[in-house]
Amino acid sequence: xxxxxxxxxxxxxxxxxxxxxxxxxxxxxxxxxxxxxxxxxxxxxxxxxxxxxxxxxxxxxxxxxxxxxxxxxxxxxxxxxxxxxxxxxxxxxxxxxxxxxxxxxxxxxxxxxxxxxxxxxxxxxxxxx
Numbered sequence: 001x002x003x004x005x006x007x008x009x010x011x012x013x014x015x016x017x018x019x020x021x022x023x024x025x026x027x028x029x030x031x032x033x034x035x036x037x038x039x040x041x042x043x044x045x046x047x048x049x050x051x052x053x054x055x056x057x058x059x060x061x062x063x064x065x066x067x068x069x070x071x072x073x074x075x076x077x078x079x080x081x082x083x084x085x086x087x088x089x090x091x092x093x094x095x096x097x098x099x100x101x102x103x104x105x106x107x108x109x110x111x112x113x114x115x116x117x118x119x120x121x122x123x124x125x126x127x128x129x
Contacts, residue, residue: 004023005111006020006029007020007029009036009108012029012030013031014032014034015055015073017029017030017031017051017055019051025040026040026051027040027051028040030087032074032087032088036108037087037088038104038106039076039085039087039090039101039103040101040103040104042102043080043083043101044092044099044101044102045078045094045099046081050101051076053077053078053079055073055075055087056073056076057069057071057073057074057075058071058075058086074086085100085101089103090102
């Protein structure tokens with residue numbers, strides 16, 4: 001698997017996302033409290049741009065009429081049919097046993113770039129190796 005630099009970590013604050021293109025694929029990068037997760041920007045249900053959907057909490061209920069919200073900001077709601085997906089795993093909460101959004105591994109690491117000294121002498125640019 002090839003690594004692709006897609007953003008500075010500071011470009012995606014906690015609770016936000018950035019949609020990037022990597023080798024022709026649109027991928028949503030999500031920051032959940034300093035951890036980064038990546039989802040393919042295509043809903044497995046019917047192909048909507050999944051990563052443009054609303055970021056929500058998980059709704060849980062043990063009995064009708066009694067519910068609570070958990071995992072704030074960790075679920076992604078598809079903009080077309082409101083199917084919800086776990087941003088961390090891609091698991092669908094509508095069809096948890098059979099439908100998953102595609103996920104990709106994400107790392108954060110320092111970027112080491114080679115540099116060279118450059119000087120300008122009259123009208124010529126000179127690179128010093």
